[in-house]
Amino acid sequence: MEDLLLSFETILNIKTMLILLTGVVVGIVVGSIPGFTITMGVALTLPFSFSMDPINGIALMMGVQVGGSSGGLITACLLGIPGTPSAMATTFDGYPMVKKGEAGRALAVGLWASFIGTIISGIVLIFMTPLLAEWALNFGPWEMFALMLFGISAIASLSEGSLVKGLIAGVIGIAFAMVGTDPLVGTSRFTYGFTELLAGFNFLPVLIGVFAFSQLMTDIKNPPDSMDIKVNSSVSYPILKTLKDMWTSKLNVIRSSLIGVFVGILPAAGGSIANILSYDIAKKFSKTPEKYGTGEKDGVIAAESANNSSIGGAFVPMLAxxxxxxxxxxxxxxxxxxxxxxxxxLLMQNQPVLVYGIFISIFIAAIFMLLVQSFGIKAFLKINDIPQHVLIPLILMLCVLGSFAVNNRTFDVWVLLLFGLIGYWMKNNGFPLPPFILGIILGPMIEQNLRQAITINSDLSVFMTRPISAVLIVLAVLSMVYGIYNNIKSKKEKGSLQSS
Incomplete structure (x- = not known):
């Protein structure tokens, strides 16, 4: 109880609240620009979080994520172009509603669905994380290794494209994680005389390079046009009518939000899968499925509820x-x-104030998102009028400055360029980025737990005789089998479409 009160005291101060509000505004801006992603927005704010306290840094990025997840609905409804991949299903009914003269209603129900979905995901996060973390305290090095193996295999199998390429991306990420000093022996590995690499690659320029810099190169090659948005109806809608719409669709909101949470917990799934899946399920449960795709408010509600509720779900495995x-x-x-x-x-035990702070910040970010987007919708539409030849150099400058500021050395700028090129090449050749990044982040922990397990008992069969590690390894294998099945299924569907 004392830790919870301390967390409220930490979050509910002017500085942290302004940081959280800034993150929400940045997120909505990023989310409302087609071609830019939430991942890119968070990558750009990452350097600023480095100089903050951990709770303020996470609050900034939490604001960007919550704001960005909802911001995608603006252009999804008004232009039929999803601002982010996770707003794809929102276009199915949001844009037809606008064409029918219901722009205000589409934006209002989408915004409130995003708000409620975020709140529900925060509640699930509060209850699930401590339970899973307490269960995970019983894990030894065998279970931790198997868990991380399952995480990478699941992400590789659920990512878009080839399973083999997903696994290769994960292995390449682990290989980059090996650069530096051996944690057990203390000798240098793969540094090739660069003293800057003795501590390995710094996470910050790596993350900015892979997600933000590589996207910039894509935008430079294929620049998205700036758009002059003209809407024939008002973008405002009475609050009482909105609440009435939400009440009549309460079962849809709850169901879609829970679907979003569940999908968010799955590695690499996220809002882009959650909003399409919940839209499809809402259509199947509807008494009038024929209305979906013609401007049905329940379609927008289902998509946006799941989109934002996947946020809290994604935090569950990270924290636990x-x-x-x-x-x-x-x-x-x-x-x-x-x-x-x-x-x-151990995070709940060692840093309870930080964990509770994350719980609280997701609720406050949801409130800020609701208020900012309600009153600032017209201003955010103007962002799309900024020419790309102005926006891209500005973001490029932020990438370089953010990477340089880590250690005040140009070496990290070269790291940014290296991983930007790697990310760009991987995207253009069908290699998914999430397994690659997860390999870099989890690589040291995978190595440490594997070597510790082998040191305790060199018999590898122990991994299959310990129940939890055995189940996790079986799940890792099943996830790869599922990935193979999906690849075969998609190839057959493409073949049938081409033949027809």
Missing amino acids: FGIPGDAVTAMMLGALLIHGIQPGP
Whole structure:
């Protein structure tokens, strides 16, 4: 109880609240610009969090994530172009509603669905994280190794594209994590005479390079056009009518939010899968499924509820096990590691104020998101008028400055460039980025737990005789089998489409 009160005291101060509000505004701006992603927004704010207290740094990135997840609905509804991948299903009914003259209603129900979904995910996060963390305290090195193996295999199998490429990306990430000083022997590995690499690659320029810099190179090659948004109806809608709409769709909101939480817990799934899945399920449960796709408010509600509720779900495995649920929480995990904080089963015991602070910040971010987007919708629409030839150099400058500021050395700028090129090459050749990043982040822990387990008992069969590690290894194998099945299924579907 004392830790909870201290967390409220830490969060509910002017400085932290302003940081959280700033994050929400930045997130909505990023989310409302087609071509930019929430991951990119968080990557750009990561350098600023480095100079903050851990709780303030996480609050900043939490604000960006919550704001960005909801901000995508603006252009999804008004233009039929999702601002973020996780707003894809929002376009199915949001844009038809706008064309029918219901722009205000589409934005209002989408915003409130995002708000309620975030709140529900925060409640689930509060109850699930301590239970899973307490269970994970019984894990030895065998179970921890198996858990991380399952995390990488699950992300590789659920990521878009080839399972083999997903696994290769994970292995490459682990290989980069081996650079530096051997944690047990103390000898240098793969440093090639660079003293800057004795401590390994710094997470910050790596994350910015892979997610933000690589996206910039894509935008430079294929620049998205700036858009002059013209809406034929008002973007405002009465609050009482909105609440009435939400009340009549309460079962849809709750169901879609819980789907989003569940999908968010799955490694690499995230909002892009959650909003399409919940939309499809809402359509199947609807008494009038034929209305979906023609401007049905329940379609927008289902998509946006699941979209934002996946946020809290993605934090559950990160806080309880130290395994991020998606690319954004992977960067937050990296931010905590930069601050010397190791997420996982002991985090609740060692840093209870920080954990409770994360719980509280997700609720406050949801409130800020509701208020800011309600009153600032017209201002955010103007962001799309900024020419790309102005926006891209500005973001490029932030990437370089953020990487340089870590240690005040140009070496980290070269690291940014290296991993930006790697990320760009991987995206263009069908290699998913989440397994690669997870390999870099989890690589040291995978190595440490594996070597510790072998030191205690060199018999590898122990991994299969200990129940929890055996179950996790079986799940890792099943996830890869599922990935193979999905690859075969998608190839057959593509073949049938081409033949027809």
